[in-house]
Amino acid sequence: MKTKPLHPSGLPAELSVGEVARRSGVPVSTLHFYEAQGLISGWRTDGNQRRYARDVLRRVALIRVAQAVGISLADVAAALASLPEDAAPSRADWSRLSAVWRDQLNERIEQLTRLRDTLDDCIGCGCLSIDRCRLRNPADRLVAEGSGPRRLLVRRSAESTPAAKAIPRS
Template sequence: MAQEAWKRKELTVGQVAERSGVAVSALHFYERQGLITSRRTAGNQRRYARDTLRRIAFIKVSQRVGIPLARIRTALESLPDERTPTVEDWARLSRGWRSELDARIEQLERLRNDLSDCIGCGCLSLERCVLSNPYDRLSEEGPGPRRLMVAGLEDRVEE
């Protein structure tokens, strides 16, 4: 008698995708990035341990709060025997990420507050453009939209 799917010790890639809400292509990507692992059957099909679902939940939550995949991978690698994160692991890791997230929040608040000074024209050389030209550093390179100009192109356009 075949075991019910929920009782199986291993899951197929389709089952993991369905249960986690993550596309199969994303699972393959996570595996290439070393975030999750699978074993291959004799027919070269991927099989995932059931605890992979918890690792994927950890990855998704970490991404949602803005943690880059490289930092998530480092966090997962720091766990003994690459086991599934526990509540205690999450508490420890999230404490370590807190200052990084606080710095990003401060940066985003500054950008939001400075956005009203930007007229959004795209010239990228406004004297007061704190978003794309802080302290008018590009004025030292000459007049005009410095970031949009390709060396020598402005001369050819006038010809």
């Protein structure tokens, strides 16, 4: 019987897709999706069985936490691309990534707060209750800013978009 290589922790260094699913709490299909999106990587054994390095558990945890707070998979992929592929994300990595995501979350909180505070009177453009709207738009001045509920949309500058923010590796 062939023995599994060991991780420095003394535990098996590689895990089957089923073991990763069980340990991470995500379905096997989700792991396959994450892999297809380039968020995690694995390999196949000579017997064509899927294997992952133990470090993938922390990557999956990072993905799940980011998704739970509304970070897009594109932003998660960009963040993970800045990390070494052969090691689990460290506390310093998480601190650096979460600092970038904190700005996005603060923008979303501001937008949701504005929406909550004006939800009963307005949908953001003033067209539902012109007679008592606190966000009046005389002569449709906001059309120059684009379509949609301009007063309630978060206006992010080009510098604050995830693609524009390089996530430097420290």
